[in-house]
Amino acid sequence: MADKAKGFFVTGDPLIYGADVAIVITLLGILVFLTFFKKWGWLWREWLTTVDHKKIGIMYLVSSLLMLFRGGVDALLMRMQLAFPNSHFLDSQHYNEIFTTHGTIMILFMAMPFMFALFNIVVPLQLGARDVAYPFLNALSFWLFFFGAMLFNLSFVVGGSPDAGWLSYPPLSELAGSPGPGQNFYIWGIQISGIGSLATGINFLVTILKMRAPGMKLMKMPLFSWSVLASCITIIFAFPVLTVTLALLFVDRFFGAHIFTATGGGNPMMYVNLIWMWGHPEVYIVVLPAFGIYSEVVSTFSKKKIFGYKSMVFSMMIISVLSYFTWVHHFFTMGAGADVNTFFAITTMAIGIPTGVKVFNWLFTMFRGRISMTQPMLWTLAFIPCFVVGGATGVMLAVAPADYQYHNSYFLIAHFHQVLIGGVVFGYLAGLYYWWPKMFGFKLNDRLGKWAFWTWNIGFYVCFMPQYALGFMGMTRRVYTYGWDMGWAPYNLVSTGGAFLMGIGFVFQVWQILYSIKNGERDLTGDPWNGRTLEWSIPSPAPLYNFAHIPKVRSDDAWWDMKEHKHGAASEKENKEFEPIHMPKNSGIPFFMAACWFVAGFGLTFEWVWVGIAGLAGVAICLLARSFQRKTDYYIPVDEIKRTEASLGRVV
């Protein structure tokens, strides 16, 4: 028994024991808190069963910030190990596990949910809609992501973490290269949350196409919604590829097939092709919405219409198509031949063109505007130089023969962190600061925000600029140790310093949020930034039904137009009668169904077949139960709408 437990729990590392203790204490703390303050019912009714897109958005946000913390701790552990040559802080195996989980968590469990948080919080409001197209599916997507992420995170205390890199190339990720449950955690954690991501892509695509307010033609739609549309199209084509790839890898590992091993006639190159057919579009999936955020922020805080709206839309759509013609640049060095390499080198460079155009359009939105240095704007301004340089190194990487020298080196590491942090994270943070008042009804403190901004930004350059140099010095990614002989030591030490500065920036942000909950400037107008799009036309936080009256849209920048010409919600003379509002009912099924997936994933991870089957049976039962539910919706009566509107300070 004790032996069995010893194989089950990860043992032997003081860092892991520390984590065990922290997890138990945190869980106990939560349980005691919920019981003592009698919050269980509240938690169940208001959150676990909710189908309200705004609450789902907030749950995504909280999860992604927690994952940012976990992924960030992974990053700091790695940087601590690399700070000095011949360091013995982590051993090879532990280091391999940490970089694998760092990459996986940051892309799939931090960036994706952060993005979905903003989709959920903003898109229906921006479209003048009362909900997303499929609210139940939306809740299910969240819980699938959540339980998938939990399954993946469990690996570092139970069973052992995956250690084959965040894309897990075979043959290393096959049973012979990675025995044990770690790699299975990777497969099932991603697989379960991936189903949720695909469903979210479908959900928001339909929401955008079908649920826009009357008058909002596609070419009058705000750019953030456009960026979500582009991103969703890409999700719909990319995620099934990931699902199939991981399923095939599972077949190899579980049933002893050899789809991705050359012995027996399989082919590891097939895996590398497939995973990047998802993987490269994936980075555009996460960066496109950031482009949308920058567009909204630049326009709002320059008090000016966005420059070249059509060009912006066109470039985003081109990016989502071109993103499928770039995957081979991840393995120029695989000997694909000069024809293939040349083709993909040029298609990869070409994606720089629409991206560059967007930068010029943002610049010329600011040109002859009036720029106010609010927090969202600061992050947007910091994004431009960071992304322009990161994009330039991206073009350099696309030059196939030059890539023979950059491939798998720290030059590459510096490049993709520069575009993913400078592009994606800065963008989502800009979005977070921008829409925070809409979510919670208060602004985040400015002074602490500036501290966070500067430590993040300075930390970023201190951390990643030396890594470009390290790449030219021949340092490859994923080495856990190095000697004094190569001259890498000072650069690594500086880089580690930068990483810790960024960590301090994150701490400032946590402090900023906690401080502002109490002391943040309250927003009573619903329109604290003098915004341009419909989400600013309703109170903050938005009522359950979002819009008491569905707005009529006459131009792009709909809310700005209403304010300018005093019509619609901006004119209080238009006193229309309220009508009962049709809303979906809360449901516990999404939570239970995802929990059953978790059980199934856990069973298959440890190859406990019966647990896996039991979990899948649970999923089937949940589906069946849902199909027999008849009363899934209700109407909010007029009286309640009147009361809510009056309490939010609206004329009734």
Place this chain on the structure above:
Amino acid sequence: MKKHTSSYLWKVSALGITLLALLTGCDRRYLVFNPSGPVAQKEFDLIVLSAVLCAAVVIPVLILLFYIVYRYRDKPGNKAPYTPEWNDSKILEIVWWGIPVIIICILGVYTAKTTYSLVKPPVTDVKPITIQVTSLDWKWLFQYPDQKIATVNYAEIPAGVPVQFQLTSDSMMNSFWVPELGGQEYTMPGMAMRLWLQADKPGTYFGSGANFTGRGFAHMKFKVVAKPQAEFNQWAKQIKKSAPALTQERYDLLTKKGLAEKQSFSSYPESLFHNTIDRNGGKYMKPEMKHGGHDMSMMDHDK
């Protein structure tokens, strides 16, 4: 005010000069900036070209950004023009769709040219030498089909002679990288890749595995020693005379997971390289995958 600006400018340019000095590559630690053969030289030239072309866009954008933010910030009394409705200019849009297109065209042409040139021997007037490389857990095996000798974790090559590395793996997928001599190529089980490299002058060059292969990955480093042809021949003869033979048993030991010291062998089992490929799945591959490319006439040294 003016003085303040000029001191700021001075600081910025000082910083720029320091950076330039750091990046010029006079420092030998910057292996990629220290090309020691025609392949590395071509790649280095392309790196410089792409950096310059990118800088031609990046620098103006940065200047424009700072200028615009400074001039149009929302400060009381800012007299800069304010045109909130101006949102379209065909000419400007044509300019910034056009410039990147031109740059990508230029870069694309040079990329294509160099890509095609790198699959051929870098010089044609010298007879190339072939070295067969096998990545193992976690060591490198080099076989010399012409000399019939083998080494572990170091390779000697004749300077001024094109070297055709044939690459495979007898474990995980790795990548063979010698930055000063030219780029890298994957080693994959069941397949033979090919990489042309050449050292112009004698010297010792750093090489490493560049694709993650598990616990011992960080230790998969090796030295490539380039010597004048005569000395290389001398070295090969010496190995042939004094080193032990690489028997199948010894090879099986090498394939076990673990690190290894530098080793030399006076011979190796017949067709070891091709057998390794076949055993790892090469027998299912099309011939061109097995033999790394099209002109197979140059490949079959040990058959």
